[in-house]
Amino acid sequence: MNTNQPLLEVQNLSRHFVIRRSWNGRPLKTVRAVDNVSFSIQRGETLGLVGETGCGKSTVGRTIVGLYEPTAGIVMLDGVNIHSALHTSGNKDFRRRLQMIFQDPYSSLDPRMTVGDIVGEPLEIHQLATPGERRSRIEELLQQVGLDPEHSGRYPHEFSGGQRQRVGIARTLAAQPDFIVCDEPISALDVSIQAQIINLMQDLQEKIGLTYLFIAHDLSMVRHLSHRIAVMYLGSLVEVTDSASLFNDPQHPYTQALLSAIPLPDPVLEASRERIFMPGEVPSPINPPSGCRFHTRCKYSMPVCSEITPQLTGSVGRHETACHLVHPL
């Protein structure tokens, strides 16, 4: 296997949802949730995916793990197109290798199953442990995420939010995945508990070499955890780069505005800082603006911006930006 090959490669991925059809099934109204998105993630790397509500970041995550079929484009894991692989011969191995941690630790665990059963289910489905070994494997997994193995007989409602999120992580790990999509794993938790979960995720990455797609809107946590960050606006990527240069040298006007909106936990810095104001609201993805989707709110917008859609350009793997201002035609 080529060592430079990324673990996960997303090429020109689009996912549209038809929300109204005519009598003969012709689509009348389509939400273009994700439009022509490409990125890749190396083994052992964390890619942060940030953007505002409704920009399509969760849809990207869900399409990658196969919860949605892509409208166009492909997702490759180790060079194999996963969506076609999922169709052939019920290939459960791809499902096992791509796992997901969900946002809401309250609704993502079955209230009628014990924690032991929840964590043990992937072992059973993917036949990763014989019935004899299962018990000890479950205990091992619970220990790995910092829960007391004694508690495997308890039900989810007996745990706090942070502990439930640990159960969710243990369930994910049970499948021995290569790649985990974390869809806002900490946004439902308290600040002090968030730090515990982030530390756990980092520990696991170091120990078992996991690869994460970390979807979140809390930019400071994304910065802390991610090696690279992709910024999304209205269904397309506007900037992809390593996390240091994204924060020190944001190039896309949207990224600049987004970063300036984060309140800093430091009253002195906060008072001296200038905020970039974005007029108006995010346009509807049903009828996105032509050309650059950000041009309606961009203070640098030029005539070309409403005509030609800028592509992500720049040295690949370094600092890529989709903006006519940064990369003139």
Added chain:
Amino acid sequence: MCLSTILLSVKNLHVRFRTYAGVVHALRGVDFELSVGEIIGIVGESGCGKSVTASAIMGIIPSPPGEVFAGQAWFEGRDLLKLSEAESRSLRGNALSMIFQDPMTSLNPVLTIGTQLTEPFTEHQSLSNTEARQRAAELLRLVGISDSETRLNQYPHQLSGGMRQRVMIAMSLACNPKLLFADEPTTALDVTVQAQILDLLKRLNLELNTAMVLITHDLGVVASICQRVLVMYAGQIVESAPVQALFSEPRHPYSLGLLQSVPNPDYKGKKLLAIEGHPPDLLLPPDGCAFLPRCRYSMQACLETPPMFSVSTGHKARCWLNHPDAPSACHEVLKVAVAT
């Protein structure tokens, strides 16, 4: 800023809830003061009593199961906790007002924005419908909603989250309240919208001199608009400090823990200093310091409940480390931790 005029003075506030599991002692003696035109922040984890404090002062604790069983809240010469329901009703939405956390569920989905926004005027100021509508449209413009006449005829589902939160703010400002409680006003919103809402609150504070109590768990929000911060833990205020002082020299280990669990860009790749464990169960409030089981600096003295120690002007902390007779090393220990 005029620190001399006290607008609200809360003394020894105790609230409990009777539940099937037992009596939950949600507030265990909360004291604080708020000056005219001041913005204070209340921070802490879920369940520490931030929202209960606001609800108790507003008089909207559901009873039963809730009960304010001790304490006073003096506002303009009256104890808010002793008012009759009618008196309390005439104050709420008028001189006292509240913005709720969730803009998606706090508006009535079957009434238009106009109907909901004119209610405070007809209720408290007995304006006619046309006058009330005019004032409502003005309010919408004040909170930065364009095309306000059309918006008045729309229903909540036709507005985005940020817009709805602005409507909530407009509604709470309708009668120029002297005191505004904002319970996590931006938690459900994106950072970009949050920035706009915070700017709006700041502007209203400057223009209308409204005093605000901002409940949040985001220290960034506190740093950007508050003048003073109360840190709450397990139903008590554990530290009360001017915002600068809290960030530069916290005097309670819990405040320090909160500050350290926020990622610092200078320490990227390092571990976050999480506060291990979880808050105590208020069904059985612990004896001694409530933070003891999670504290890195715990000692023998912590088995006894610490009082509020005054550290400097306007800076108080409920921790034995600040005892005047404690060795100076105790005062230093948190400073050292902040520096590293």
